Amino acid sequence: MDWKHDSLASRRMILGLAAGAVATASLGRSAMAQRIKTKARIVIIGAGAAGTAIANRLALRLEDATITVIDGRRNHVYQPGLSLVAAGLRPAAYVVSRTTDWLLPGVTLIEEPALAIDPVAKTVATAGRNTLPYDYLIVAPGLVLDHEAIEGFSLDLVGSNGIGALYAGPEYAARTWAAASRFAEKGGVGVFTRPATEMKCAGAPLKHTFLIDDIASRAVGAGRYKITYAASADSLFSVPIVSEKVRMLFDERGIKASYNHVLKAVDPGRRIATFTTPTGDKELNYDYLHVIPPQRAPGVIRQSGLSWAEKWKDQGWVEVDQATLRHRRFPEVFALGDVAGVPKGKTAASVKWQVPVVEDHLTAAIQGREGTQTFNGYTSCPLMTRVGRAMLVEFDYKSNLAPSFPGVIAPLEELWISWLMKEVALRATYNAMLRGKA
Amino acid sequence: MKDLTLETLVAVFEELYGATLFWSLVAVAALVTAGYLYVLIRDRAMSMRRFLWAQLSMPFGAIAAVLFVLAFTHSGLGDLGGPIDWIVLLGVALLGAGGTAILVYTSQTLLRASPVVIRRRGAL
DSSP states (O other): HHHHHHHHHHHHHHHHHHHHHHHHHHHHHHHHHEEEEOEEEEEEEEOSHHHHHHHHHHHHHEESSEEEEEEESEEEEEEGGHHTTTTTOOOGGGGGGGGOOOTTEEEEOOOOOEEEEEEEEEEEETTTEEEEOOOOEEEOOOOEEGGGGGGOOGGTTSTTEEOOOOOOHHHHHHHHHHHHHHHHHEEEEEEEEOOOOOOOOHHHHHHHHHHHEEEHHHOTTSSSSEEEEEESSSSSSHHHHHHHHHHHHHHHHHHEEEEEEEEEETTTTTTTTEEEEEEEEEEOOSSSOOOOOOOOOOHHTTTTTTTTTSSOOTOBBBBBBBTTTTBBBBBEEEOOOGBBBBBSSSHHHHHHHHHHHHHHHHHHHTTSSSSOOOOOOOEEEEEEETTTTEEEEOOOTTBBBOOOTTTTTTTSSSSSHHHHHIIIIIHHHHHHHHHHOO | OOOOHHHHHHHHHHHHHHHHHHHHHHHHHHHHHHHHHHHHHHHSSSOHHHHHHHHHHHHHHHHHHHHHHHHHHHGGGOOOHHHHHHHHHHHHHHHHHHHHHHHHHHHHHHHOOOHHHHHHHHOO
16 A cells, blocks of 8 residues: 555655746746836847847836837848758748747837937937937847858859858758758768858858768768868867867868868859968869858948947947946947957857846946846857757857856767757747747 | 746747647646546556556657657767767656556546446446
């Protein structure tokens, strides 16, 4: 009869656990429930990952505030999924949703691009000739891909002529897969590039290289294709320990690394890519070429006087304090996401860590005090090395590894669980972040 | 992960499956568990015969769960790289096995009458 007592005991335990869980959940909610009453006018430029997440967080935290988001794009793109689309693992639709799907009722969306910012008069003008005065401004417009900087390249080439460009958006990522899969089936020479500017998710060029190598090894087979990774600098990744690990994996897999090669021009007819190198221009033949163009802050930011004057002169990232993301000259202005002028961190994972910091400093300013939270440069990159495996690479400003699960998920080990995170759990986490819940 | 609270986890699972499907799955799991507890309390005994069938079904449940997860995530057994991967896979197998066992036991019991009733009927 002992089992019966056991089952009763375990039943009690289960009920106890459930009650505990509910209590924990409601505690979390009551912490969020302390709303701040304010008449502040907050303007947010951009409804991407950062703009949407901060708008919703503020809508949850503030009562009676006017929160306006300005963005002319109707679609919201889940950009971390583009690598999956470009490897044929997900359709283009996987990364596309409507901007309006995500914004909470307390947020007003103006569906026009921002045209000008006047940080002295504290106004933003939109393309529809609206002029919005603000008390606080959050700039989160993302960045622009400067495709024109590469001679001979245009976006219509993507998908044919052996050219891929997965950063350009969902449709282009799908067309990239069309070109890459042809290469994986027929073989030949694959050339993978990255720009010399700051860029969003510096791991993505490596992911695409690794995945297409893995897919080609299963399709056309070893010996029938060659891959060159053209690194723009003298390392493969900005974090030395990660760069070394990638170098070892490249060696193991027979992927050739060419350092200090910056893509300058493409001749799609002859299938030749020209690179600027320290010893002069160099031409490489290709059957598949992955193009990632230089990346810069949008024109509206670069013309607003908010950019760094002495750093990143050709790129125009916003001059913010790297710990608080607050503008160094205009304290009522914050920058979030790709456009922020901080080292590293142009990823959705960084956004997830940045949003609570800006929320803290902004709500503190509204209450007339100083915020306390700081951003340490955390960023994360589930670096997919095969279809089925990834390394969970997390690091901070100092290039220190910052593992979320130390002792459980080893940072530089190719693991299935890291793949599961990227392929299954990441979009859900991202969506929860957009809704201001995570 | 920044704050891994229960609320975050629930939010993530809601996004993963869609809120409706997630809570339906939770409801199904709760119903099956409730059904299991109900038959345990009702019968005041575990039928070893049914439990045997439940046990026999466990390996199938375990394998099915593993195959489902591998297919759903475009991966194969060769992708398992470290101890944590085997632990996760074992967890998936255990969940599949346990879930199937409880489901098989409960459905056998609910589809038939209680052994006490059967015994009484036999006595009559």
